[in-house]
Amino acid sequence: MKSSLDQALALHRAALGVRIERQQLLASNIANSDTPHFKARDIDFRSALEGALAGRRDDGRGLTRTAAGHMEMSRPGGLPAQAGFRPEGQGAVDGNTVNLDTERSAFAENALHYEASLTFVNHIFRSLQQAIQGQ
Amino acid sequence: MSLMNVIGIAGSALDAQSKRLNTVSSNLANADSIVSSDGKPYRARQVIFEAVPVAGPEAQGVRAAQVVESAAPLRRVYEPGNPAADAEGYLDMPNVNVVEEMVNMISASRSYQTNVELMNTAKQLMLKTLTLGQ
Numbered sequence: 478m479k480s481s482l483d484q485a486l487a488l489h490r491a492a493l494g495v496r497i498e499r500q501q502l503l504a505s506n507i508a509n510s511d512t513p514h515f516k517a518r519d520i521d522f523r524s525a526l527e528g529a530l531a532g533r534r535d536d537g538r539g540l541t542r543t544a545a546g547h548m549e550m551s552r553p554g555g556l557p558a559q560a561g562f563r564p565e566g567q568g569a570v571d572g573n574t575v576n577l578d579t580e581r582s583a584f585a586e587n588a589l590h591y592e593a594s595l596t597f598v599n600h601i602f603r604s605l606q607q608a609i610q611g612q
Numbered sequence: 613m614s615l616m617n618v619i620g621i622a623g624s625a626l627d628a629q630s631k632r633l634n635t636v637s638s639n640l641a642n643a644d645s646i647v648s649s650d651g652k653p654y655r656a657r658q659v660i661f662e663a664v665p666v667a668g669p670e671a672q673g674v675r676a677a678q679v680v681e682s683a684a685p686l687r688r689v690y691e692p693g694n695p696a697a698d699a700e701g702y703l704d705m706p707n708v709n710v711v712e713e714m715v716n717m718i719s720a721s722r723s724y725q726t727n728v729e730l731m732n733t734a735k736q737l738m739l740k741t742l743t744l745g746q
Contacts, residue, residue: 497614498670500737504618504730505663505672508625511632511723512661512674560670581726588733595740602745 482605489598491529495522496591502560503584506575513571517563517580615741617671618734624666624673625727631676632659632720636713643708646696654706656682656713682707 502518509515565574635657645654662677684707692701 500734501614501617501621501671504621504734505670507726507730508621508674509661509663509672510726511629511719512663515663515672577726581729584730584733588737591737592740595744598744 485601485605486598487530489594489601492526492594493591493598495520495525495529496587496594498525499587500584500591503580503587506563506580507577507584510573510575510577510580513573515573515575517575518560519563519583520560615734615738617667619731620666621671621673622727622730622734624664624675626724626731628659628661628674628676629720629724629727631679632661633717633724635659635679636717636720639708639713640710640717643706643710643713645706646703653686653704654708655686656684656706656708658682684709 499520499522502520506517506519563574563576563579566576566579568574639656642648642654648654657679658681659676660678660680661674663672664675665671666673686707687705689703689705690701691697691703694703697703
């Protein structure tokens with residue numbers, strides 16, 4: 478049985494998880510802005526959040542093993558299945574598709590959203606505390 | 613904690629970019645070294661970056677995979693008075709392109725700054741998370 482606390486926090490817990498995953502992807506993009514042949518990646522927040530809320534980490538794009546000899550497709554960190562490659566704006570000679578301005582603004586925006594989710598969680602805690610203390 | 617990975621990614625980039633800055637400064641310092649450790653004129657060096665997973669496939673850091681010597685032809689300078697000059701009075705000078713190196717330096721320092729910012733943002737987010745519910 479799910480407690481009401483679980484229900485109250487479910488959305489924000491999932492949102493924070495997706496935000497952290499996106500933050501990692503964006504940090505990778507920025508760190509590799511000078512790496513030849515590196516392709517920038519990002520996730521669609523809405524579908525990733527829907528996936529996280531539904532409790533699925535994989536949208537069926539993973540490979541099915543039908544024989545013992547098949548190699549396992551491991552996802553140690555759990556790659557968000559929705560991670561896709563960013564459409565290329567201006568191509569670079571070395572095959573890198575990272576646009577530093579886009580990535581930095583996305584990183585700042587994502588950090589802000591993360592903080593917003595934290596604030597929401599804090600407010601929930603505060604309301605619950607108020608209800609418990611009855612003041 | 614996954615936000616730690618962001619710090620790890622930014623840290624790997626700081627390491628790689630500082631290696632790049634090191635090669636730039638060694639290239640600039642040796643722009644006129646007609647004799648290097650192997651007895652031949654100094655050749656410009658460049659680092660090659662490579663994406664490397666830090667923790668899981670979504671956290672791709674970067675590392676300086678190798679340092680290669682530039683294949684550009686050496687500069688030929690006419691200096692008959694120099695004892696190292698050949699029979700025709702020409703001297704082989706290093707193939708360091710100073711303009712290229714300066715551009716490389718600016719690019720590396722910008723990337724370094726960006727990654728420091730990344731680290732700071734991740735740190736702030738972690739600190740906010742730690743004070744959750746207080």
